[in-house]
Amino acid sequence: MLSVVHSLPGRTRFHLKSSFSPTMIEYFIRLLPCVSSVTYTQETGNVLIHHDPTLSLHTLKKSLRRLCVKKKEEQIRPFSWKKLIPVAACAALFLANWYIQRRQFSSVVKNIGHWAAVITSVSTSLGVIKDGIMSLKNRKANANTLTAASIFASLYIGNPGSALVITMMSTISEWLTEYTSEKTKEYIHSVLELDTTYAWRVNEQGIEEKVAIDQVQVGDTVVVFTGEKIPIDGIVSQGHGIVDESSITGEYMPKEIGEAQQVYGGSILQNGQLIVLVEKVGDDTATSRIIKLLEEAQEKRAPIQNTADNLAEKMVPFSFGLAILTFFLTRNVNRAMNMLVIDFICGIKLSTATALYASIGKAANKGAVVKGSNHIEEMARLETIILDKTGTITEGTPLVQQVISCEGYKQEEVIRLAATAEKNSSHPIADAIVRLAGEWKVEIPARDENAKVDTIIGKGISTFLHGKQVVVGSLRFMNELKINMDYFVQKLEKDESVIYVAYDNTLVGVISIFDRIRSGMHRAVHELRYQGIHDIIMLTGDKQTVARDMARRLRLNWYHAEVLPEDKAKYVKQYRRNSTVMMVGDGINDAPALAHANIGVTMGRKRTDIACEASDIIITSDNPKVLPELVGLSKKTMNIIKQNFIATFLINGGAILLGALGIISPIAGAAIHNAATIGVVLNSARILWIGGERCETQILHPA
Secondary structure, three states: OEEEEEEEOOEEEEEEOOOOOHHHHHHHHHOOOOEEEEEEEOOOOEEEEEEOOOOOHHHHHHHHHHHOOOOHHHHOOOOOHHHHHHHHHHHHHHHHHHHHHOOOOOHHHHHHHHHHHHHHHHHOOHHHHHHHHHHHHOOOOOHHHHHHHHHHHHHHOOOHHHHHHHHHHHHHHHHHHHHHHHHHHHHOHHHHOOOOOEEEEEOOOOOEEEEEHHHOOOOOEEEEOOOOEOOOEEEEEEEEEEEEOHHHHOOOOOEEEOOOOEEOOOOEEEEEEEEEEEEEOHHHOHHHHHHHHHHHHOOOOOHHHHHHHHHHHHHHHHHHHHHHHHHHHHOOHHHHHHHHHOOOHHHHHHHHHHHHHHHHHHHHHOOEEEOOHHHHHHHOOOOEEEEEHHHHHEOOOOEEEEEEEOOOOOHHHHHHHHHHHHOOOOOHHHHHHHHHHHHOOOOOOOOOOOOOOEEEOOOEEEEEEOOEEEEEEOHHHHHHOOOEOOHHHHHHHHOOOEEEEEEOOEEEEEEEEEOOEOOOHHHHHHHHHHOOOOEEEEEOOOOHHHHHHHHHHHOOOEEEOOOOHHHHHHHHHHHHOOOOEEEEEOOHHHHHHHHHOOEEEEEOOOOOHHHHHHOOEEEOOOOOOHHHHHHHHHHHHHHHHHHHHHHHHHHHHHHHHHHHOOOOOHHHHHHHHHHHHHHHHHHHHHHHOOOOOOOOOOOOOOO
């Protein structure tokens, strides 16, 4: 199967399912004329090709077709324990040949045992040998080149047992790496696949008809029944149900869904029946966007991974040179062989890649999409976290706490005027005002014909009713418009988060707004401290008194109040001069700040697409405790990688020294080297099973 995912002059991404190994795919494509680099991602089946802009897409596709899978059963290559058969074969032949050579058998039987071991060692390592030889043609020797050389050297000196051990142990380490990769994919399987092929679409006669998912369009109405996977993103127009959104948000507690609430493709309706107005289909759904992000994450490598790969590449000629030098000095083939069978490459490369990919998978399991392993490494160095208030620290669903009227107006009239300006706004405060108007059964009049609604971000909104201007906004906005203000109202600034309502250039009332602190935010801040984050700062457009009270309740280090959207990026850049900064937000006005931070995080179900594009990490749930879990995961991952580096160099370095002195044989050297590789890969794999470190210290004086 071959399809074009994305194409630009000189850069094309294909979706390619092939029976060849990733190394072979990259090798074959690099042989094509005008191709400069190739990266194949086995987890997603995508191959990114950088090539000469003059190379046509048609020519490129034609050249790639020979790599495509021919049989349907070959398209899916699930992990299988059968891959350990070569290990069993090598172990059996090693023991059998060892027994035969040490007993009183005839020379014929001993020769049969010897050649059986030779044939088994070569046949079970053909893939490694081919890759090692092909890398030489490309003038870039790799770990398989060393392995192939050590196998042939073992056979040359008449020691097929050593070749069998090398093959057996290297196969186990590769199998373990693949097993870890498959286990990681199990964590994100439900995120990576929306396998619904149909939908129950309501036709013009109001009858449900079963249609292919690609026939559903935005604006259609679909019905979802109990037990079905929701095939699209949309808004519930009728019905109630219990929905499992764990594949999208990482939260395993089912959620009760009713009218006017959002549902996402890939989530499962556990109980009830929903009629949904389709908003997004196909590649635009939340699931599809997450798929793309996880695919792109494979290409964004952490600096430490590049360091590991570069170091590993430099160690290949070093190992060959060491082998030649050892043979020149000792004239002992066995000692020289030890330099080939013991290397630092496998342990460094396999364990680093395994740790970073496992970390991304573990994060996805927690409900966070990390756009690249480079963000895992940077998050481990985090020193400062900046939190946007509305929608991040708070629930982002403001409530009207109090309505104060003046100039002879009633409370209902204040709400009626405010709702006239706010009813078409998507701002959370507008929702609170319109919702209260509905609760009070206040009829909202239509604004004047041809009257525009002017929104000044961070200040307020205005329109016209009966030929007079209606203004709703902050004190700063009212002062700029020279609205007549009463002194007793200004005193509210000291205690309340308020919105002013003016009509015909006169203040008619004040609406006090309250936004609850998000559940779990106190604990999240406390655990971030425990993870070593000492500077936690809040940005808000609210007044000084409100911001100060919020900062005190959460025990934040500092806050910046009355911040305009364009100023948020300025504060981020200011803090970034002296520390590694994470910015957490959810709205359009947070996007510049998210982009300027070392790590931008978008959090919550109400996050905007623009904020998601600007961020490096997307937390799909409303649970703030995912933040300290991610920081802890990143620190744990980098500690494990450092442990692997140290263990690989100490163990293999010691084995090389012992081999050079002739204290250990090539078989023992191969066993030590591959056992070390297996050990560090296992150490990386445990990221999948470790729990987040939690601090159980009591939080004093919770708000």
